Amino acid sequence: MTSEGLDRSQMKTFSVQLSVRPHEMAREEIRKQLAFLSKDLRGVRFSDDGDRIDFEAPEAAGASLANDVRALAVRVERALRNLERKIVFRSPACDSIRFSGSPNGEGIHFLGIGQAALQGVPLGLFRYFDRVFEEFGAAWKAVPLLTPTLIPDRVLARCDYFRSFPNNVTFACHLQEDAQIIDAFRARHQTQDELDRAALADMDRPNACLSPAVCYHVYHLSQDQVLPASGTVYGICGKCFRYESSNLSDLRRLWDFTMREVVFMGDRNYVLSRREESMDKMADFLSRHRLAGEIRTASDPFFIAPDAVSKTFFQLSSDSKFEISLLLDNNERLAVGSHNYHSDFFGRAFHTDVEGAGAMHSVCVAFGLERWVYAFLAQHGSKPSAWPDEVRRAPEFQRQFPA
Numbered sequence: 001m002t003s004e005g006l007d008r009s010q011m012k013t014f015s016v017q018l019s020v021r022p023h024e025m026a027r028e029e030i031r032k033q034l035a036f037l038s039k040d041l042r043g044v045r046f047s048d049d050g051d052r053i054d055f056e057a058p059e060a061a062g063a064s065l066a067n068d069v070r071a072l073a074v075r076v077e078r079a080l081r082n083l084e085r086k087i088v089f090r091s092p093a094c095d096s097i098r099f100s101g102s103p104n105g106e107g108i109h110f111l112g113i114g115q116a117a118l119q120g121v122p123l124g125l126f127r128y129f130d131r132v133f134e135e136f137g138a139a140w141k142a143v144p145l146l147t148p149t150l151i152p153d154r155v156l157a158r159c160d161y162f163r164s165f166p167n168n169v170t171f172a173c174h175l176q177e178d179a180q181i182i183d184a185f186r187a188r189h190q191t192q193d194e195l196d197r198a199a200l201a202d203m204d205r206p207n208a209c210l211s212p213a214v215c216y217h218v219y220h221l222s223q224d225q226v227l228p229a230s231g232t233v234y235g236i237c238g239k240c241f242r243y244e245s246s247n248l249s250d251l252r253r254l255w256d257f258t259m260r261e262v263v264f265m266g267d268r269n270y271v272l273s274r275r276e277e278s279m280d281k282m283a284d285f286l287s288r289h290r291l292a293g294e295i296r297t298a299s300d301p302f303f304i305a306p307d308a309v310s311k312t313f314f315q316l317s318s319d320s321k322f323e324i325s326l327l328l329d330n331n332e333r334l335a336v337g338s339h340n341y342h343s344d345f346f347g348r349a350f351h352t353d354v355e356g357a358g359a360m361h362s363v364c365v366a367f368g369l370e371r372w373v374y375a376f377l378a379q380h381g382s383k384p385s386a387w388p389d390e391v392r393r394a395p396e397f398q399r400q401f402p403a
Contacts, residue, residue, distance in 0.1 A: 011042065011056040014063075016070045021051040022077040025085045029299065030076050035247040036167045037068055042246055044069075086297045086319060089283040093292035093379075099329045100381030103374045104250050114248040114255025121382050122373050128396045129372045130260060134235060136281065136365075137262040140274060142235030147217035149239050150208045155220045158349045161212065168242040170255070171206040210241035215364040218263045223350040227360055231266030231274070251374035252334055262365040267357035268343075275322075275339050275363045282324060282337070290388050292379060293326035298335065326375040336371040340364045 022030060027046050030053075034044045043056040053073060057065050107120030118126055134144075150172055156162060161169065175182055185202050189195070211217065214236045222232075237260040247253050264274040279295055286293055298321050324337040340363065347353065347360030354360050376391075384392045391397070 010058065012059045012062055013043075013054060013056055014066050016053045016055075016066050016073070018051050018053065018070070018073055018077070020074075020077055020081075021049065022073065023081070024050075025083060026077050026080040029080060030073050032247075033072060033076065034069060035245045037072060038065055039245070041065055041069075044246070087294050088279060088322065089286070089295040091283070091286040091291060091293055093286070093290045094294070094327065097292040097327055097379065099378055100383075100386060101377065103377035105377070105382055108251065110250070114243075114253070116251060116254060116256075116370065118370075118373070121384075122377070124396045125373045125376055125391075126258075126369055128391060128394050129367065129369050129376075130237060130258075131394075131396070132285075133260045133367045133369075134237065136278075136285075136367075137233065137235035139277070139281070140233045140262070140264070142233045142262050145218065145221075145234045145236045147211070147214050147236055147238050149211060151211040151216060151220075153207050153209055155216060156209055156212075159216050159219070159346070160349075161216075165212070165242075168212055168244065170210040170212075170241040170243055172208040172210055173203040173206050175202050176204045211238065212240055212242050213261075213364075213366070214238040214240060214259050215261050215263045215362075215366070218265070219346040219350050219352070219362070222265065222352045222360070224352070226353045226355055227265055229267070229355040229357065231264065231270040231354075233265075233274075234261075234263045236261050236263065251370045254370055257371075258369040260367045260369060264363040264365075265347075265352070265354075265360050267354050268361045271361045271363040272341060275341060275365070278363075278365045279322060279339055282339075286324075288388065288390055289376075290380070291326055291375070293324060293333075293336075293375075295322055295339075296325055297321065298323035298325070298338065326379070328375065328378050334371055334375050335368075336375055337365070337367040340366070 027050055031044060031046075034041060034053075034055075038057075038061070040057045040061045041055055043054070045054050046052065047054065053069055055065070055069065107118060107122040109117040109119070111117055156169070175185055181202050185199065188198065217238075218234050218236065237258065240257055240259045241255060242257075243255055244253055248255055262278070264271045266274075282295060297319055320341045320343070322339045323335040324339075325333045325335050328334055342362045342364070344359040344361050346362050347358075352360040380387050380391075384397060
């Protein structure tokens, strides 16, 4: 029986003492990877001084899991111990942060694992951030693009997703086109309230997935093309899906979430210059909205594999990913967006060139809208009278909260 079938009284707390205390950046990477170590692993947390990992697990599995936890932590700590996080911007609000309320209050409804519905103030904030981040791309005349929710499996394979993040993938399945299988499925589920265990065998091989990032559609769209030397910019918004196991938690980490992105494609100098401009714009945005946070180097949560730590090391050491990290209560943080440089990876993967410059380079600037709502409510509360004027007087709130 897995921990899903156990109540908390059947779970036991285990502790792993570390001989070397990982620094903050290594602890962050360890937490990302531990979520996929085992389904029995729950409630992973570091002690205040960072030299101990506590977790809950079924008693019979705890000792073995503790050994696995220790091995993973040692491996990540050794690989990253000589790296230092680079902070390119720290907002003035960091020096006087006051948390004003619960970000899980009225207007946020959780309807399933990692699935949330918004109304009232949270919905207004969602629409506000969607609008302003769409306008964010106007400086570069971003071309609007509507993309599908589904993405072909072969596209994700080209994006290296099945090798780097297989744990995150949500597969789009359907019943096999076979009358007997369909009838048997229907008969078994006449009185069932959920799918039975035999249902998976009734499914055809999935040839599509729910898209984990909207920028992948842009690279697919540009396949086998030669882009102008002056560069190309797209502005996109769409639903994204990433299954993150025990890391799924309120609006901070949803299975079903919304991403708005600005995608720059061109030669290396072009995309890196646009990324620099974008980070400057974001620094100004954080200051104007009195949001406490930093723009800093980060990495993606690569799946536990022999090369996962090396990929993490490369991202952190090469400055390929800068995240927008906002402060939360209890010394926590939330990455609400990122500025990612992919070098020419997608240009080579999709045979996309830039006129006179070879394989296309790309930068994706991404904003997780539900996370912005969460962080804003955590820092500014749900009472508009305490909000920055720029938000309180926005069109999304003029009817609800007239000046």
